[in-house]
Amino acid sequence: MSARWIDDPILRVDALTMRFGGLVAVNEVSFAAGRGDITALIGPNGAGKTTLFNCLTGFYQPTSGRIAFSPERLDAEKIERLTRSARKSDGDTFLLERMADHEIVRKARLARTFQNIRLFQGMSALENLMIAQGRSLSRAAGFSVLGLLGAPSWRRAERAAVDRAAGWLERIGLTGRADDPAGELPYGDQRRLEIARAMCTNPALLCLDEPAAGLNATESRDLADLLRAIRDEGETSILLIEHDMSVVMRISDHVVVLDYGQKIADGSPVEVRENSAVIAAYLGVEETDEPAAEAALAESAKTGSDAT
Amino acid sequence: MTRGDHIFRAAREAAWATLVVAGLGFPIIAYRAEPDFNNALMLQARWPLFFEFCLAAFVLRFALALWSGGAAKAVARERIWRKPGWLGPVALAVLVVYPIAIVGALGPQAALKWVDTYGVQILIYVLLGWGLNITVGLAGLLDLGYAAFYAVGAYAYALIAPATGLGFWALLPVCGLLAAFWGFCIGFPVLRLRGDYLAIVTLAFAEIVRIVLINWDVVTHGEAGLFGFPGLNFFGLPFIPGPRGFAAHVGLPFAGVHKPIFLYYLVLVLALAANFVSLRLRRLPLGRAWEALREDEIACRALGLDTANIKLTAFALGAFFAGVAGCLFALRQGFVSPSAFTFSESALILAIVVLGGGGSQLGVAVAAVFLVGASELLRELTFLKSVFGEDFDPAQYRMLLVGLAMVGMMNFRPRGLVSTREPTIRLGPEPAK
Numbered sequence: 001m002s003a004r005w006i007d008d009p010i011l012r013v014d015a016l017t018m019r020f021g022g023l024v025a026v027n028e029v030s031f032a033a034g035r036g037d038i039t040a041l042i043g044p045n046g047a048g049k050t051t052l053f054n055c056l057t058g059f060y061q062p063t064s065g066r067i068a069f070s071p072e073r074l075d076a077e078k079i080e081r082l083t084r085s086a087r088k089s090d091g092d093t094f095l096l097e098r099m100a101d102h103e104i105v106r107k108a109r110l111a112r113t114f115q116n117i118r119l120f121q122g123m124s125a126l127e128n129l130m131i132a133q134g135r136s137l138s139r140a141a142g143f144s145v146l147g148l149l150g151a152p153s154w155r156r157a158e159r160a161a162v163d164r165a166a167g168w169l170e171r172i173g174l175t176g177r178a179d180d181p182a183g184e185l186p187y188g189d190q191r192r193l194e195i196a197r198a199m200c201t202n203p204a205l206l207c208l209d210e211p212a213a214g215l216n217a218t219e220s221r222d223l224a225d226l227l228r229a230i231r232d233e234g235e236t237s238i239l240l241i242e243h244d245m246s247v248v249m250r251i252s253d254h255v256v257v258l259d260y261g262q263k264i265a266d267g268s269p270v271e272v273r274e275n276s277a278v279i280a281a282y283l284g285v286e287e288t289d290e291p292a293a294e295a296a297l298a299e300s301a302k303t304g305s306d307a308t
Numbered sequence: 309m310t311r312g313d314h315i316f317r318a319a320r321e322a323a324w325a326t327l328v329v330a331g332l333g334f335p336i337i338a339y340r341a342e343p344d345f346n347n348a349l350m351l352q353a354r355w356p357l358f359f360e361f362c363l364a365a366f367v368l369r370f371a372l373a374l375w376s377g378g379a380a381k382a383v384a385r386e387r388i389w390r391k392p393g394w395l396g397p398v399a400l401a402v403l404v405v406y407p408i409a410i411v412g413a414l415g416p417q418a419a420l421k422w423v424d425t426y427g428v429q430i431l432i433y434v435l436l437g438w439g440l441n442i443t444v445g446l447a448g449l450l451d452l453g454y455a456a457f458y459a460v461g462a463y464a465y466a467l468i469a470p471a472t473g474l475g476f477w478a479l480l481p482v483c484g485l486l487a488a489f490w491g492f493c494i495g496f497p498v499l500r501l502r503g504d505y506l507a508i509v510t511l512a513f514a515e516i517v518r519i520v521l522i523n524w525d526v527v528t529h530g531e532a533g534l535f536g537f538p539g540l541n542f543f544g545l546p547f548i549p550g551p552r553g554f555a556a557h558v559g560l561p562f563a564g565v566h567k568p569i570f571l572y573y574l575v576l577v578l579a580l581a582a583n584f585v586s587l588r589l590r591r592l593p594l595g596r597a598w599e600a601l602r603e604d605e606i607a608c609r610a611l612g613l614d615t616a617n618i619k620l621t622a623f624a625l626g627a628f629f630a631g632v633a634g635c636l637f638a639l640r641q642g643f644v645s646p647s648a649f650t651f652s653e654s655a656l657i658l659a660i661v662v663l664g665g666g667g668s669q670l671g672v673a674v675a676a677v678f679l680v681g682a683s684e685l686l687r688e689l690t691f692l693k694s695v696f697g698e699d700f701d702p703a704q705y706r707m708l709l710v711g712l713a714m715v716g717m718m719n720f721r722p723r724g725l726v727s728t729r730e731p732t733i734r735l736g737p738e739p740a741k
Contacts, residue, residue: 057610105612112610120603123596124731131593131600132611138593147592148585166735178735201612 003268004034005254009074010205010237011056016065018051025051027261028065033205033254038231038238040248040269043258044281049241050115052258053209056239057112058101067096071109071204106135111203113194115210115241121183125174125193128182129165132200137161168196172226188219192226199230206230208240212247220244224251249273257281318373325369326362333361391670391726403576407569416563424568425684428640431575432633433680437660437672438582439629444661445672446595447622448602450507453494453514454657457487457627459521459649461634466534466644467527476540480578480635487631488624490517495623499616502605514654521646533645540567540574540639568640575636582629583669589625591732598622599732652707656680659710663717665724674725682709 009032018026026048033039041049054060056067068079072092082090088098094108104110120128130137140157141147147154169175172192177185182193191211198206211227212220224247230236242248248255248269255272257265259281265272272278338358344350407427411419436458443451461483469479498509521528528534540547545554547567555562589595597618600608608615638644660679664671683706693700721727 059606059609101609102612102614105610111612114607114610118604118607118610120600120607122603122729123599124734126733126735127596127599127731130733131596131608131613134593134597135612138597141592141594144589144592144594147594148588150588162733162735169735175735179731181729197611 003254004037005032005039006034008035009033010035010070011239012066012068012074012079013052013056014066014068016052016055016067017063018048018055018060019063025261026055026062026258029258029261029263031256031263031266033237033239035237036231036234037253038227038240038251039254039256040252041239041241041256041258042243042245042248042272043264046260047258047281048261049258050209051261053112053207053241056096057110057207058096058099058104062097065097069094069096069108069110069205105201105203109202109204110207111198111201111205112207113198113209113211115213117187117190117194119182119190119194119197122181124179125169125182125185126162126165126178128193128197129168129200130161132197133161133164135201165200168200172196188215188222191215191219192223195226199236203236206236206238208238208242210241210243212242212244220247223247227251314374318370321373322366322370326366329365330358330362333358337361395670400580407572411565411569416565420565420568423565423572424640426681427572428568428575428636429684430677430680431572431579432636432640433657433660433676434673435575435579435582435633435636436630436657437664437676438579438586438669439626439633440657440661441626441664441669441672442586442589442598442629443622443626444658445664445668446590446602447598447619449619449622450503451510451623451626451654452507452651452658453510453512453517453654454626454630455649455651455653456494456510456514456517457491457630458634458637458653458657459517459644459646460487460490460627461631462638462644462648463521463528463534463634464631465635465638466537470537473538475538476635476639480632483635484628484631487634488628491623491625491627491630492620495620499619511651511654514649514651518646518649521649528646531646533643533647535643537638537642539642540571542566542570571636571640578632578636582632586669594618594621596732656710659714663713663724665721665727668724668726668729671724671726679710679713 011033013032014030015028016026016030017024017028029048029052041052043049051060055062066079066083068074068082070093074093078090078093079095082093082095088095088103089107094104096104096108096110099108105112120131123131137157138144141154142151166175166178169178172189172195174185174189174193177189182190185193191214195206195208195211198208208227212223215223227238227240228251231238240252252269255265255267255269256263257272257275257278259277264277264281265275267275338354340352340354341349342352407419407423410422410427413419414422436454439457440451440454443449443454464483464486465476465479468474468482469476474482494510494513498506501509522530524530542554545557546552547554547570549562550556553562554566560566590599597608597613598621600611600613601615601618601622605615608618637648641648656679660675661672663679664673664675683703686705686709687703689702692702717724
């Protein structure tokens with residue numbers, strides 16, 4: 001079995017370290033995410049998953065390390081050349097640790113959601129999706145001048161953006177509530193709306209921070225279907241942090257496990273499930289109790305796949 | 309709850325309120341420091357007044373508690389209110405007819421005050437309110453120093469007009485752009501700040517501007533201010549008596565009210581233009597980005613919005629409106645001095661925006677009419693002198709009015725006069741009115 005994260009990665013993280021004072025939250029972590037894959041980043045609480053995410057998306061400036069990203073093709077030689085130069089990007093290859101958060105979204109096309117949902121609560125669901133398309137729309141609005149005059153080109157662009165947003169609302173089943181404030185939607189709908197909003201930025205890599213947190217069984221099944229559908233369309237790869245093992249095992253192509261800021265395992269879901277270090281980290285058992293822990297983890301994964 | 313319980317609770321609440329009033333009032337009401345003829349300070353006891361205040365507090369609180377049946381009930385009263393469609397055209401018609409109707413009804417002499425003080429002044433505040441509404445109401449950036457930009461506009465006109473000989477048509481945009489430039493400049497250092505910290509920096513900026521105006525004697529003439537700069541003219545015709553004036557040209561008898569009427573329409577047109585721009589911008593990516601910034605800055609960054617640009621444009625456009633308003637202020641007064649741009653001016657404009665319900669154009673306009681109009685009306689209440697004695701100056705109770713308005717708002721409409729937010733774009737049909 002060929003691994004896409006080795007042959008054709010979209011993201012390559014090398015020796016990434018993030019230090020907060022004396023605390024090393026992420027310690028020399030290296031991994032790659034495959035183009036067209038759903039890559040899951042798992043690990044116990046406090047393992048450094050969200051910190052790593054914040055480094056990828058420019059919210060934190062990593063202490064050291066390199067994050068190379070390309071929506072098209074990641075070429076090792078090109079990365080080396082770029083690293084030696086002082087530039088942020090070369091064509092479609094980007095060094096994310098050198099870029100500001102909004103540049104990462106706009107230029108490198110990497111979008112994210114948050115562990116605690118961050119919708120624009122007072123604004124309608126449709127408006128939330130329109131804001132996500134603001135970048136391309138504001139060009140069409142001619143820096144507001146054409147928009148103020150109501151130019152036809154702006155009207156066309158606005159209609160196209162509304163259609164796109166309406167398509168996403170349809171897809172997540174929120175067409176009927178398009179004009180309601182996002183903060184008044186049920187929790188599960190808010191989660192899906194946040195994903196739709198990130199998708200409206202037209203990302204090459206979608207980073208989801210615990211998308212299934214707080215969802216019931218039906219909702220997380222719907223979510224898994226949505227994520228798989230996004231992956232299967234082929235335009236967007238997915239990187240997600242998740243605690244819900246049933247979701248992880250069911251949809252991911254590749255799992256990276258962190259514990260205490262270090263990578264302890266990396267591979268296909270099956271490989272990771274059988275990895276003794278992972279079992280120990282997850283269930284907090286001594287190595288001697290290994291068989292029992294392994295059985296427990298296999299059991300939880302099994303109930304997960306049964307649900308599909 | 310029985311009636312007895314009810315009265316007992318009301319009495320207990322009233323007793324607490326009285327205690328608070330007594331505690332607060334003791335140092336400021338019971339004793340007053342007065343200089344005697346040697347200029348030494350003498351403490352003057354005013355116990356009767358103090359007890360009158362305590363009694364008033366008790367009676368009022370008791371009555372309020374009985375009437376409302378406790379404080380908790382008052383909050384849930386906010387009703388969803390939708391603007392009826394006829395309101396805009398009717399309001400516009402009233403505004404257009406207003407000065408002519410007043411002159412017709414009262415004659416040109418008596419109408420002067422109604423056109424100038426009430427008409428022009430209130431419209432300038434509406435313009436200021438709409439400008440600050442962009443910064444505070446839409447973008448959510450708390451600006452406590454808005455009067456600084458107002459001052460920049462006023463001084464820009466007063467300094468540039470005599471020096472260059474340019475008319476006000478040319479200088480209106482110049483004043484706006486200069487103020488916007490300063491809005492941009494103050495925007496830069498505060499890009500990383502939010503909330504309280506931002507408010508303090510803007511407050512300090514306004515003080516810096518005011519103190520520069522006071523101390524830069526050579527240019528600004530300090531506290532004395534600037535006057536004698538060219539005033540308003542009607543497309544080249546000055547508003548003066550005699551054959552060269554506006555009145556003689558159009559064949560009207562000269563009247564002092566012509567100038568304020570022209571200024572009134574000028575401000576009205578500019579305010580409507582500002583309103584149009586604000587409403588249109590709300591529907592554009594820039595306006596939506598402002599509101600998104602108010603809602604959640606981190607989410608904005610995660611969507612690739614450049615928050616620095618969004619903040620700077622919000623500051624600059626808000627300041628632009630203030631600059632234009634400042635120019636109009638200079639035209640109206642014919643005199644500018646630093647005392648017109650103190651903190652209380654910023655506070656009044658902010659009160660207009662907050663009372664109006666951040667984000668709502670109509671609410672801001674109504675709040676401006678109410679706060680500015682009512683405080684001007686206070687000056688009219690001279691008959692109160694016969695009740696409270698000759699020393700009573702009703703105009704001094706202006707700030708009390710602002711306070712009362714705020715307390716009333718907190719109780720009945722905690723999110724402002726017009727607090728319902730209409731989405732800037734809809735997928736479904738408009739909801740039934």
